Amino acid sequence: MSDRHIHTSLNVDVQGQGFPILALHGHPGSGRSLSVFTNHLSKRYQTFAPDLRGYGKSRWNGNFNMNDHLSDLEALLDRFKIEKCLVLGWSLGGILAMELALRLPERITGLILVATAAKPRGSHPPITWQDNLYTGVAGLVNYIKPGWQWNIETFGKRSLFRYLIQQHTSIAYNYIAKEAVPAYLQTSPAATRALYSAIQSGYNRLPDLEQIQCPSLVLAGEQDRHITVDSSLQTAQHLNNCHWQSYPNTAHLFPWEIPQVVLTDIDLWLKKYPQVIGRQ
Structure with missing residues (x-):
């Protein structure tokens, strides 16, 4: 079986120089949706923000499942010769970040998990x-x-x-x-199907999180209805070496509500754990 049937070559926004940070967007989303993080972090590090398969400019017609995202991301690391990187993931991107850390423990130095959970739960009222x-x-x-x-x-x-x-x-x-x-308009039906089938199968990685040894930072908005603050906290409690922070009066898109506060907290965490950016 040839290589290209297994993964797709993702469209990637690369910024800056220095230690690599892989930034993974949510659903719907694209690499551009992470500019609030990458524009800041790329002043000191090299950021890679791909459009996941079926999102943004990474077009994909057929069906696929969540594991295909992981194959794509592993291929991306190989393509850019990234031996080790820090991963930042927002929402679905955070779930993929945890999956990558479980799949490639020797390559992932740290996790920044934004509005996400290993067993996601929502509290969204019915939509009219x-x-x-x-x-x-x-x-x-x-x-x-x-x-x-x-x-x-x-x-x-x-x-x-x-x-x-x-x-x-x-x-x-x-x-x-x-x-x-724009990200919403570019999200394919196949991407939506892949996500919903994973959720319907009762996605739950909590029992496996103890395998993740690298430091992690878990950030949550207290009024998040898509992935509740409680489910984010539960994830933080299952991770070793984890720093937890929640923000009052914010929801699922909190990095866009209080960008300076969030970026300052990320900078402080990076200073406290220099090993995640390749410094001892």
Whole structure:
């Protein structure tokens, strides 16, 4: 069987120089959705932010499963000759980060897990047609005129964005306009199917987390309805050598709500654990 049937060559955004950091996006998402992290970290490190299979510019037509993402990522490390790297993952990206650490323990030096869990649980209320309508309107108007306060008040706060963010700031809406909406439009049905079949099979990696030896930083938004703060905390409690931090009055997209606070906490953790970036 030839190599290319096993993995796909992912579209990757590479920035900066230095120790490699692999940054993995959520669903829906793309490598660009991680600019809040990569623009900052690439000042000191080299960041690799791929579009996962079926997302962004990494087009994929047929069906695939979650393990295919891991094969793609392992191939990416080989392609760029990355022997060791730190992995940052947001939501689905965090699940893939933990899977990579279990699969390639000798190559993963540390984990930064953002709004994610090894046994994800949500607390999302039922979604109405009005939610979907307001979300569509808020998203489109915001795409045309990012951070417009009237749109935030009129549509944003009544839309599904009210479950994704708590602080309806123009900063958060700017990120949603530039990065969430285009990523959403580029997410393939196959990617959605792969994720939902994994969730329906009752994904749970908690019993295996003790195998992960590298330091980890787990960050969560206290009002997250997609992956609850409790399920993130449960993951943190199962990891060795883990630092846990949760942020009040924020939700699933908290890095876009309070970017400076989050980036400062990541910088402090990197300073405390220099081994994760290849320094003893």
